[in-house]
Amino acid sequence: MIKLSPSILTSDFANLGAQLREIEEAGAQMLHLDVMDGSFVPSISIGLPVIRSIRRVSGLMFDVHLMILEPERYVEEFREAGADLITVHAEACTDLKKTIEKIHACGAKAGVSVKPATPVEDIFPILDQVELVLVMTVEPGFGGQAYLESCTEKIRVLRREILRRGLYVDIEVDGGIKKDTTLPVVLEAGANVIVGGTAIVNGNIRENTEGFLEVFRRFEP
Numbered sequence: 001m002i003k004l005s006p007s008i009l010t011s012d013f014a015n016l017g018a019q020l021r022e023i024e025e026a027g028a029q030m031l032h033l034d035v036m037d038g039s040f041v042p043s044i045s046i047g048l049p050v051i052r053s054i055r056r057v058s059g060l061m062f063d064v065h066l067m068i069l070e071p072e073r074y075v076e077e078f079r080e081a082g083a084d085l086i087t088v089h090a091e092a093c094t095d096l097k098k099t100i101e102k103i104h105a106c107g108a109k110a111g112v113s114v115k116p117a118t119p120v121e122d123i124f125p126i127l128d129q130v131e132l133v134l135v136m137t138v139e140p141g142f143g144g145q146a147y148l149e150s151c152t153e154k155i156r157v158l159r160r161e162i163l164r165r166g167l168y169v170d171i172e173v174d175g176g177i178k179k180d181t182t183l184p185v186v187l188e189a190g191a192n193v194i195v196g197g198t199a200i201v202n203g204n205i206r207e208n209t210e211g212f213l214e215v216f217r218r219f220e221p
C-alpha cells in the first residue's frame with residue numbers, strides 16, 4: 001500500500017492543531033516529524049515537547065525522522081513522546097545495528113535513512129532488520145528544495161534488492177516531491193511511503209492531500 005506522510009516542517013505552527021486535523025481528515029495515513037539538532041544538519045526544528053503535545057490530538061502514525069547526531073541517546077524519549085516509527089541516519093549513528101535494536105526494544109518500528117551522497121548499498125547489511133528505508137531526495141535540513149534527480153536510481157536499486165531478498169521493507173522518500181512531476185517518478189521507481197512538505201502543508205491542505213492520493217491510486221496494484 002502507498003502511504004502519505006505529510007511533513008509539518010513548514011507548517012504555520014501558530015495554527016498547528018487545525019492543520020493536523022485537516023491532514024488527518026483529508027486521508028493521510030502518517031505524520032512526518034522532522035527533528036533537527038543544528039549539528040547533523042544546519043537547522044534546528046521541533047523536539048520532544050511538540051511531539052508529546054500533538055500526540056494528544058492526533059491518531060496518525062507518527063513517523064519521526066531524527067536528523068541528529070548519535071540518535072541512540074534519545075530513542076526511548078522519542079518513543080515515550082509518541083513515535084510509532086523512529087528513523088535514524090546511517091551517517092549519524094555510532095553503532096547502527098545497536099541503535100536499531102534499541103528502537104525495537106522500546107516497541108517502535110525502525111527506519112534507517114541515507115543522505116543523497118550516501119550509497120544505498122551501505123545499508124544492505126542491515127536491510128533485513130528494519131521496517132523502512134528513507135531515501136533523502138534533497139540534502140536534509142530545509143523544506144522547499146528541489147528534488148535531486150540522482151536519487152531516483154537509488155530508489156530503483158533498493159526496491160530491486162528488497163524484492164530479490166523477499167523482504168517486506170517500506171521505501172520512503174523525502175524532499176522535493178511534487179504531485180505532477182516528481183511524485184510519479186518516485187512511485188515508478190518503487191517508493192511506497194511519500195513525504196510531502198511544502199506541496200501538502202502550504203496552501204489548501206485538503207486539496208493537496210487529495211491530489212497526492214489520486215496519483216497513488218494510479219500506481220496501486
Ligand SMILES: O=C(CO)[C@@H](O)[C@H](O)COP(=O)(O)O
Nearest residue numbers: 009140141144175176197198
Ligand atoms: O526532512 C526534510 C528536509 O530535511 C523534509 O521532510 C522537508 O520537510 C520536505 O519538504 P519538501 O521538500 O517536501 O518541501
